[in-house]
Amino acid sequence: MNNLKVFGRLQIAKRSYSPLPVDPLLRFKTISQTQKAPKVLITGSLGQLGRGLNSVYKYMYGSECVVMSDIVRLPANATDVSDYNYLDILNQSSIEEIVVNRNIDTIVHFSALLSAVGEQNVPLALQVNCRGVENILQVAAKHKLRVFIPSTIGAFGPTTPRENTPDLTVQCPTTIYGVSKVYAERLGEYFNHRFGVDFRSMRFPGIISATKPGGGTTDYAIQIFYDALQKGKHTCYLRPDTRLPMMYDTDCMASIIQLLSAESETLKRRTYNVTGFSFTPEEIADAIRRVIPSFEIDYDICPTRQAIADSWPMSLDDSEARKDWGWNPEYGLEETVQVMFALLRREEDKPTKITWVYIHSGISIVTSLLGITLGSILLVRTEWHEKLFLYRLTLAYLRRSDPSKYWIVYRIFFGVWIAVHSLHLVTIVLTVIGVHKTNLKLLKPQLFVLVFQIGLFILGISSLFVYSMTGTRVAWLALFVVLFHTLFASTNLYLLAKFHRFLDEKLMILRDILSAQAKSVHFKDDSSF
Template identity: 40%
Template sequence: MSEKILVIGANGQIGTELVNALRDKYGAEEVIASDINSPIYAIRHSGPFEFVNVLDKDNLHHIFTKHQPTQVYLLAAILSAVGEQKPKMAWDLNMTGLIQILDYAVEFGVKKVFWPSSIAVFGPHSPQENTPQYCVMDPNTVYGFSKLAGERWCEYYYEKHGLDVRSLRYPGLIGWRANPGGGTTDYAVHIFHEALKKGSYQSFLSANTALPMMYMDDAIRATITLMDTPAEQITIRSSYNLAGISFTPAQLAEEIKKLIPNFEISYAEHDPRQAIADSWPKSIDDSYAQKDWGWKLEYDLKTMTEDMLKNLKNVILA
């Protein structure tokens, strides 16, 4: 049986790259990109596209009826920093959207669903170093506790309905193909743009704020690898820890200086995103992902920085 894959939230930082990877793997016509807004030219013209509002049940039902997807990737969400500005909107989109997709996945017999969680599910009382898969989780942002609640719904639908839902707790994601979507880790993308455009950057996080990050190429590979893994190997139906590489703004700046020697970084004071970052882990234990489906990171800080600057330079100068 051929796959028919629906990606909801295709315009975002993850969706833009995931759609391309899935179309390369399954064929352009088998991957339906969808979003509430019109996408970049490449997404809309390399395969089918639908306008989808994840909160509109009639609209969603029409899309499921029309395409009969075998796999659904739900990426539509409001992220951490924006979520603190619009808390009720963030909760509604992140929760109601997920539950409606899970309901339709059961109704239409979808084989597999992917939904991204985040390191934001951890909180100030979670272990900050090498944060384990199972520990105290007391998130203090709307984004964080919507993701934690979402994890419980995903496991619930697996247990109660047999729905094959899979998830990753993404660290901060860094990529050059799309802009970030309003998260606390966005500095690690903005810094590359500003280094190339202006030779300087003011970080909204302090110099020594360590956070887990991951290059987008690794994140996309992890996502597809998880979805390709036989169901009997999946032991976690809430969401898998995914570690990435941990570094501070100062360490990233030093790596950029090796390639742009005159680059300078400064640090803002009293940015509200600092408090969010301070409540998150500094490093993550992803041994379950390694054991269950053979996860292995490819990019470290050095190779990520080199690849980001090389590719982003071409985009900015184009």
């Protein structure tokens, strides 16, 4: 496969693999068909895991089942985010208010300061990672909620066995992040024993996803993909032989959904190990080179992060999770590399496509409003059309020939004019909503209306062209106006059709990403949009 660097951006040649052999969403479909839809509050939902879990839950049960929350403003291009709310987890009454008002029965508590960031601000880490957990558990106890609070391999320490680390072992973490996660595990188990809170937790390895890194020690495993695409080179802050357990994002989402869906009596413990695969920086670099042969990696060791990584397990024993609630990871390193590149390339293209659709939709809204306004004025104040150049040179003759038919045709024409522009305005609004909510069905009405409009314009052009051949000057002016509207509508149709195809490909890639056998990945540079 050949690679080309254009304007500082690495281009990947198109490559493809065999099609998917099975329904890629089967494991999520199966659960949604057998389980009642929960009402889930996700805290810290704009982080690495929250947006992915929101998308999966919406696929399973619809958009009404998830309430997203965080303490930052919603990004402008976050089209996958819905029902977003500001929520400070250090304010227990605010948590309780949203639980009561939105009839929440499950809390997924993702809000936390990660390992490297936590070491830089220990007091804040204690507040967010410990006090926040306390508030969540107290609200859960009061309102009888199911709670999931993720733990981490950081809850282990240098005295823990580093290979095949079991669920029950020595836990002596050396970071405030790890200490706070051990606290969350123990406090959750206490609330389960003392107050009957349905607390569940998993010790996650490093999670690989398309969300940009947020300050964790394993974040190099995400940044390396961005650097591979944008620079063709990555500088790693860990030694090349630093082996750590990892998991692809979709396996992570599946583990959360599976654990939350499991019956309480099947759980032998409240905190489980889960993992996907382990690798070193050099091994993931080798996997990337199988896609981008020119990729390079060098090393600038960060003492803080290296010390943290050296205190963590190299691999986890997740046999208890497999036995108790059927955990089974479905992604290896090769599949993860393929899907990550496919995801990031589409995310790079997405803002440009959405921007063009929004711009053209805005122009179309203004044009439709002007058309409705003009048609209404000329329908009510019929004498105004007598001032038009077209009337003086052509329509006046037709009016004198047969006044009664002229006025009937006049009212029918402007009635249809207003109706078509009004219908077009409604479909434009539906398109904007469809783009925002990534809903293909809402784009189709405008596609039909544009095809209908272009058909009318072509009919008008044909009639005016024939009429113009008689030598009447005015028809050429009208022909120019109709040609302009035809060009504008055709451009609108082209952009909308392209974006419809883009969304369709995005949904197909989502299936690839969630697939248990993700073997079909296409790298395609569509710069024409």
